[in-house]
Amino acid sequence: MGGTVSEPQIAAEAKPTQMTDGFGLVIDALKLNGIDTIFGLPGIPISDLARKAQAAGMRVISFRHEQNAGNAAAIAGFMTQKPGICLTVSAPGFLNGLTALANATTNCFPMILISGSSEREIVDLQQGDYEEMDQLAIAKPLCKAAYRVLHAEDIGVGIARAIRAAVSGRPGGVYLDLPGRLFPQAMDAEAGRKTLIKVVDPAPRQIPAPDAVQRALALLKGAKRPLIILGKGAAYAQADADIRALVERTGVPYLPMSMAKGLLPDTHEQCASAARSFALPEADVVMLVGARLNWLLSHGKGKTWGGTGSKDWGGQRFIQVDISPQEADSNVRIDAPVIGDVGSCVAALLAGVGAGWPKPPADWLNAIAERKGKNVAKMAETLARNPTPMNFHSALNVVRDIVKANPDAFLVNEGANALDFTRSIVDMYKPRKRLDVGTWGVMGIGMGFAVAAAVVGDQPVIAVEGDSAFGFSGMEVETICRYNLPVCVVILNNNGVYRGDEKNPIGGRDPAPLVFVKDARYEKLMEAFGGVGVHATTPAELRKAMDEAIRSRRPTLINAVIDEGAGTESGRITNLNPSAKKK
Numbered sequence: 169m170g171g172t173v174s175e176p177q178i179a180a181e182a183k184p185t186q187m188t189d190g191f192g193l194v195i196d197a198l199k200l201n202g203i204d205t206i207f208g209l210p211g212i213p214i215s216d217l218a219r220k221a222q223a224a225g226m227r228v229i230s231f232r233h234e235q236n237a238g239n240a241a242a243i244a245g246f247m248t249q250k251p252g253i254c255l256t257v258s259a260p261g262f263l264n265g266l267t268a269l270a271n272a273t274t275n276c277f278p279m280i281l282i283s284g285s286s287e288r289e290i291v292d293l294q295q296g297d298y299e300e301m302d303q304l305a306i307a308k309p310l311c312k313a314a315y316r317v318l319h320a321e322d323i324g325v326g327i328a329r330a331i332r333a334a335v336s337g338r339p340g341g342v343y344l345d346l347p348g349r350l351f352p353q354a355m356d357a358e359a360g361r362k363t364l365i366k367v368v369d370p371a372p373r374q375i376p377a378p379d380a381v382q383r384a385l386a387l388l389k390g391a392k393r394p395l396i397i398l399g400k401g402a403a404y405a406q407a408d409a410d411i412r413a414l415v416e417r418t419g420v421p422y423l424p425m426s427m428a429k430g431l432l433p434d435t436h437e438q439c440a441s442a443a444r445s446f447a448l449p450e451a452d453v454v455m456l457v458g459a460r461l462n463w464l465l466s467h468g469k470g471k472t473w474g475g476t477g478s479k480d481w482g483g484q485r486f487i488q489v490d491i492s493p494q495e496a497d498s499n500v501r502i503d504a505p506v507i508g509d510v511g512s513c514v515a516a517l518l519a520g521v522g523a524g525w526p527k528p529p530a531d532w533l534n535a536i537a538e539r540k541g542k543n544v545a546k547m548a549e550t551l552a553r554n555p556t557p558m559n560f561h562s563a564l565n566v567v568r569d570i571v572k573a574n575p576d577a578f579l580v581n582e583g584a585n586a587l588d589f590t591r592s593i594v595d596m597y598k599p600r601k602r603l604d605v606g607t608w609g610v611m612g613i614g615m616g617f618a619v620a621a622a623v624v625g626d627q628p629v630i631a632v633e634g635d636s637a638f639g640f641s642g643m644e645v646e647t648i649c650r651y652n653l654p655v656c657v658v659i660l661n662n663n664g665v666y667r668g669d670e671k672n673p674i675g676g677r678d679p680a681p682l683v684f685v686k687d688a689r690y691e692k693l694m695e696a697f698g699g700v701g702v703h704a705t706t707p708a709e710l711r712k713a714m715d716e717a718i719r720s721r722r723p724t725l726i727n728a729v730i731d732e733g734a735g736t737e738s739g740r741i742t743n744l745n746p747s748a749k750k751k
């Protein structure tokens with residue numbers, strides 16, 4: 169009780185200096201820069217950071233595995249043009265988040281992986297600290313930039329550099345290493361506040377050179393069979409009205425890459441998706457907008473493009489609108505690079521197009537329209553069939569209707585057949601609504617993307633998942649239930665990877681390597697945490713369950729039972745699989 173005597177004295181003597189510390193400065197620096205959400209998984213040394221961030225009014229979404237938190241951060245970055253934040257513990261937590269950071273960088277999604285780390289002196293002398301690892305060195309080759317902050321007064325600069333690196337130029341993943349010792353470092357609050365930086369113009373516009381724009385327009389104007397390809401860079405740019413105007417004023421047919429679907433509605437008359445295999449080899453001038461000529465476009469050469477051999481050019485001339493000057497000529501010659509941010513480039517092109525732009529020759533437009541008409545009719549026939557058990561088409565015919573009726577809903581998608589069929593069957597109507605496996609075709613993005621879309625996008629989410637794909641992040645159904653998110657997971661369950669009917673070739677007791685437990689009841693996973701589980705064996709059951717999920721906004725998992733023999737090896741990319749049996 170001695171304290172009662174001295175308390176008034178202390179209060180009188182000690183100047184009431186407000187103090188802050190590393191925890192407070194990290195949170196203040198993020199908030200100062202408009203970052204209001206953290207995706208992460210707590211533990212030493214960042215548990216208090218998560219608690220204090222929530223206490224400071226930030227949204228803190230805790231996951232069951234860091235990779236899913238990282239994927240959530242990455243797609244939040246894509247959706248908002250602000251870096252998504254993923255927070256992890258040291259070594260194993262850091263490594264779990266690293267796959268998502270590398271994937272974000274490959275996809276040009278801005279994110280910052282913030283990981284706590286162990287004591288520098290011990291790590292550097294390799295003396296065997298708790299969770300010892302030189303995280304900065306490991307992260308460096310896998311992301312766009314990597315930084316470490318050792319002193320509380322440098323936190324402001326560290327966060328500012330991380331933000332700029334993530335969103336400026338070509339966006340990507342940034343690693344920020346925060347040793348545990350940093351967090352309790354105390355300093356005067358006012359002095360601390362002065363060290364923080366509110367980043368001015370974090371992603372400065374990059375205006376294309378006027379002569380580059382003219383060169384591109386001249387090439388496009390002279391084309392007999394022009395084609396525009398929109399990539400997810402175009403979706404990221406949030407220049408939706410200008411992109412639509414550019415497509416419509418030039419009258420050029422366009423192909424959306426997977427995550428550019430919905431930039432213009434897929435039902436747009438200039439959309440050439442249903443005639444893709446005709447349009448690519450036949451086109452003479454192709455304008456790429458935020459799309460790279462990587463494997464997803466067969467590197468701009470080979471049979472897909474009308475070349476005779478797999479490495480032969482098809483003779484197309486390319487215009488490439490891209491933020492990175494190094495992108496041009498990466499696979500084939502680019503005749504007209506237009507380098508700048510997609511928004512500025514499209515605005516400049518649009519200004520040059522003006523009013524009286526001549527439409528492409530009618531025979532080209534008619535040829536595409538004819539192919540498209542035939543393929544759409546063929547697809548309609550396939551979709552109308554109603555086999556038992558369901559196949560991908562009869563199930564996705566339902567998803568297609570539900571997405572059409574709910575164009576603001578997000579569609580998350582992963583799997584092989586479950587991915588490829590969904591991409592081609594389910595039309596998108598609005599920009600940045602389709603979120604999928606991206607450049608790497610990576611499995612595991614599903615529940616992380618779904619959580620982020622629900623949290624950041626504040627709209628219902630439909631996640632169409634292969635049964636294998638779902639398994640990579642399936643435990644996050646608990647997260648979905650815990651935060652009561654309007655996520656409807658639809659598992660297209662064909663009992664395995666690609667299909668479920670393979671047998672052990674020597675008849676041994678182990679199942680074949682690509683198959684799972686038959687007739688697994690995935691819906692019970694969702695029920696375990698208080699969500700809604702549905703076992704759907706017909707399109708009618710699937711439709712009813714999806715309608716109800718969207719209406720109620722309750723966490724829902726629909727186990728849609730698909731014919732286990734319905735899929736093909738690797739979906740649509742069988743040709744990339746060494747000595748795959750073509751089934």
Ligand SMILES: Cc1ncc(C[n+]2csc(CCOP(=O)(O)OP(=O)(O)O)c2C)c(N)n1
Pocket residue numbers: 582583584585586587609610611612633634635636637638660662664665666667735739
């Ligand atoms: C991280 C990762 N591991 C493995 C793969 C290889 N892979 C591609 S698709 C796929 C799963 C396909 O099965 P499923 O999701 O059930 O889709 P289905 O074709 O059966 O509809 C796998 C394992 C990958 N793409 N990414």
Ligand SMILES: [Mg+2]
Pocket residue numbers: 634635636660661662663664665666667
């Ligand atoms: Mg499957």
